[in-house]
Amino acid sequence: MKIVKLPKENLAKFVSSLSSFGQIHAPVKRGEKSLAFGPVSDFAQIQLNYTRTILPLKKYFFKPIDTMFNFSAEKGYELPMEEPEQRNVFFGVHPCDIHGLKILDLVFSGRYVDNYYFARRNNAAIIGLDCIPDEFCFCRSTGTDFVDSGFDLFLSDIDESYLVRVGTSLGDDMVKATESLFRDIEKQDREKYKGKSIEKRESFQIQIQLQDLPGIMDLEYDSPIWEELGQDCLSCGTCSMVCPTCYCYAVFDELDLDASSGRRMRRWDSCLFKDYALVAGGHNFRAERSSRVKNRFFHKQRGFVSQYGRPSCVGCGRCKAYCPAGIDIVEVINKLRSEIRV
Numbered sequence: 346m347k348i349v350k351l352p353k354e355n356l357a358k359f360v361s362s363l364s365s366f367g368q369i370h371a372p373v374k375r376g377e378k379s380l381a382f383g384p385v386s387d388f389a390q391i392q393l394n395y396t397r398t399i400l401p402l403k404k405y406f407f408k409p410i411d412t413m414f415n416f417s418a419e420k421g422y423e424l425p426m427e428e429p430e431q432r433n434v435f436f437g438v439h440p441c442d443i444h445g446l447k448i449l450d451l452v453f454s455g456r457y458v459d460n461y462y463f464a465r466r467n468n469a470a471i472i473g474l475d476c477i478p479d480e481f482c483f484c485r486s487t488g489t490d491f492v493d494s495g496f497d498l499f500l501s502d503i504d505e506s507y508l509v510r511v512g513t514s515l516g517d518d519m520v521k522a523t524e525s526l527f528r529d530i531e532k533q534d535r536e537k538y539k540g541k542s543i544e545k546r547e548s549f550q551i552q553i554q555l556q557d558l559p560g561i562m563d564l565e566y567d568s569p570i571w572e573e574l575g576q577d578c579l580s581c582g583t584c585s586m587v588c589p590t591c592y593c594y595a596v597f598d599e600l601d602l603d604a605s606s607g608r609r610m611r612r613w614d615s616c617l618f619k620d621y622a623l624v625a626g627g628h629n630f631r632a633e634r635s636s637r638v639k640n641r642f643f644h645k646q647r648g649f650v651s652q653y654g655r656p657s658c659v660g661c662g663r664c665k666a667y668c669p670a671g672i673d674i675v676e677v678i679n680k681l682r683s684e685i686r687v
């Protein structure tokens with residue numbers, strides 16, 4: 346992998362140059378404390394030292410609400426014409442969110458390829474940026490604190506400069522387009538990078554053991570923990586909405602007033618919602634809140650492992666940070682583990 350160095354004083358110029366590769370999106374302030382990925386026109390808007398955005402990048406490729414096709418008695422079915430050539434450059438994506446995208450890529454390229462997702466995903470450049478964990482992050486435990494693919498460029502802070510790993514030919518084009526801004530790396534840069542890597546590893550406040558969790562979950566299928574969690578959970582679905590790897594959606598039709606035209610839509614759904622498992626005839630397979638919370642944990646940490654060989658959690662800490670009932674994924678996992686010990 347090609348590795349170069351970008352002095353920090355050249356970062357603003359480099360980011361501005363990215364606009365020739367597409368619309369730049371980066372973490373920007375939303376209110377006092379919150380951040381979100383949004384379009385930027387000025388480098389000064391970008392928040393470089395952030396921990397997490399409210400929503401992950403999935404909102405761009407798998408939109409919260411989306412038109413699948415339009416229909417009318419006159420024209421039949423028509424795919425929506427939506428800026429098909431719009432290229433986007435996402436700057437400042439953290440390793441856990443890059444892993445989240447890799448999981449969505451896997452899911453949406455499965456048996457039925459999701460063309461809505463890939464039409465946007467294939468037009469996106471990813472510029473990663475390393476980060477320092479806060480009290481909610483546990484990506485080291487999920488093995489997603491580092492990335493070696495899934496980005497065009499990846500920037501790691503080595504004090505006066507960024508060490509830049511070039512992941513794709515598009516990333517290489519970006520560097521070549523502004524070659525005079527970059528420098529070759531030297532011995533002290535390599536040492537700085539290794540030192541920073543140790544610093545990051547040592548700054549994790551949470552460590553959980555996940556390797557043997559699927560087996561433990563099988564043993565704890567009937568644990569009273571699920572009942573306790575069901576009493577606290579508000580079924581608000583926030584944990585699914587903010588999760589970079591949750592991908593459920595509901596499909597519905599919206600009819601125009603003339604009742605002869607309309608559109609088929611899809612919108613994010615959550616297995617925590619009361620009617621998620623409601624079927625024709627009125628039976629609800631997960632009518633109890635406890636069974637819905639249990640389902641979320643089992644899907645992420647058990648079912649997904651069976652299907653894809655890894656859990657569908659990247660340790661971003663969003664569900665823990667934003668759950669209004671204070672349900673903490675790390676605490677739940679630790680409780681499940683300690684139940685086994687006693």
Ligand code: SF4
Nearest residue numbers: 578579581582584668
């Ligand atoms: S965010 Fe918390 S309260 Fe809301 S559905 Fe998820 S676990 Fe339940």
Ligand code: SF4
Nearest residue numbers: 588658659661662664
């Ligand atoms: S389950 Fe929670 S911590 Fe894991 S990826 Fe989803 S939001 Fe992040």
